Amino acid sequence: SAVISQKPSRDICQRGTSLTIQxxxxxxxxxxxWYRQQPGQSLTLIATANQGSEATYESGFxxxxxxxxxPNLTFSTLTVSNMSPEDSSIYLCSGREAGIYNEQFFxxxxxxxxx
Amino acid sequence: AQTVTQSxxxxxxxxxxxxxxxxxxxxxxxxxxxFWYKQPPSRQMILVIRQxxxxxxxxxxxxxxxxxxxxxxxxxxxxxxxxxxxxxxxxCAYRANFGNEKLTFGTGTRLTIIP
Numbered sequence: 001s002a003v004i005s006q007k008p009s010r011d012i013c014q015r016g017t018s019l020t021i022q023x024x025x026x027x028x029x030x031x032x033x034w035y036r037q038q039p040g041q042s043l044t045l046i047a048t049a050n051q052g053s054e055a056t057y058e059s060g061f062x063x064x065x066x067x068x069x070x071p072n073l074t075f076s077t078l079t080v081s082n083m084s085p086e087d088s089s090i091y092l093c094s095g096r097e098a099g100i101y102n103e104q105f106f107x108x109x110x111x112x113x114x115x
Numbered sequence: 116a117q118t119v120t121q122s123x124x125x126x127x128x129x130x131x132x133x134x135x136x137x138x139x140x141x142x143x144x145x146x147x148x149x150f151w152y153k154q155p156p157s158r159q160m161i162l163v164i165r166q167x168x169x170x171x172x173x174x175x176x177x178x179x180x181x182x183x184x185x186x187x188x189x190x191x192x193x194x195x196x197x198x199x200x201x202x203x204x205x206x207c208a209y210r211a212n213f214g215n216e217k218l219t220f221g222t223g224t225r226l227t228i229i230p
Contacts, residue, residue, distance in 0.1 A: 033217065042206060042220045043160075090158060096216075104210075104218060106160035 002027045004107035006093055012113045013083055020079045021110045023093030028073035033094040034066070037109070043092065049076040083114045117142045119209050121221035128197045129229050135182075136192045136224045138207030146212040149183065149190045154223075155203040163205070166190065168212075194226075202228045 007022045023032065032049040046066055047055040055068040070076040080087050090111050096104040118141045128134035140149070151163040166174045166183050173181050178195045194201055207221040 031216075042222045043218075044220075045217055048217065092158075092160065094160075094218075103162055103165075105162070109158040111158075 002029060002095060002105055004093055004095055004105060006091075006107040006110050008110060009108065010111040010113075012115060014115055015084055017083055018079055018081045019083065019112060020077050021091055021093070021112075023076045023078070023095075023107055025074045025095050029095035029097055030073070031096045032070060032076045033096075033104075034068060034076070034078045035092040035094060035106075037090040037092060039089070046078070046091075049078075080112065083112075085114045088112060088114045117144075117209050117211065117219050119207050119219050119221035121207055121224050123224045124222070125225045125227070127227040127229055128194075130197055130199060132197055133193060133195045134197055134226065136194075136205050136207075136226065138190045138192070138221055140188050140190065140207070140209050140221075142188070142209065142211070144211050144213075148210045148212065149181075150208040150210070150218070151179070151181070151192045152206045152208060152220075153201075153203045154206065155200075160206075164192065197228050199228050199230065202226060 003026045005024045013019050034046040035043040037043050045058050046061045047057040049055050049068050049070040051070045067079045090109040092109045093107040120139045147168045149166045153161045153163050164174050164176045164179050166181050173183050180193045182191045204223045204225050206223045208218045210218050
């Protein structure tokens, strides 16, 4: 299966600032996703990152707050904008080849703390 | 909308014993996939086992097996001969076999292995 790396692995940020998280896959994947996992909680899908077009956001998440880029089939970024303490979470990148039999795999996550 | 429910926030089992984690889901679809993912303290999400809804036979992967009851919309995970390395959060997940095919996760069960 493919390997996903994320940068940074963790960060502590000040309220009102922005952080960009990078996601790199070691092979081309059709689909990439960004999830948020709040402390002690399950994973919630933020958006599907589409190559060459705007991301598809889930209910409750907006582009102004979580802009996403996906310039090619192996790389994506998620920016958490104008952060508040409520944004403190683990952010996970995920990827999958199209096709019903293909496994969805995950990066190690970025632990974000907002003070 | 699809929902996935895990009613056991925490479970514990003696090493070498067997434990069963419960999961129920709600969907109007007939064609879908169900998954169990493991998340150890390292945060890395690991696919444990997958079940295709159209298959009547329960999936098995070494010490891990599922009890899939489609009519009851139940999908439990049985771990046999529990090992210390099995300690983790376990998430049940659902994916429809169409559309953007996103994963919907349950709330998770924290499994503790008692030496």
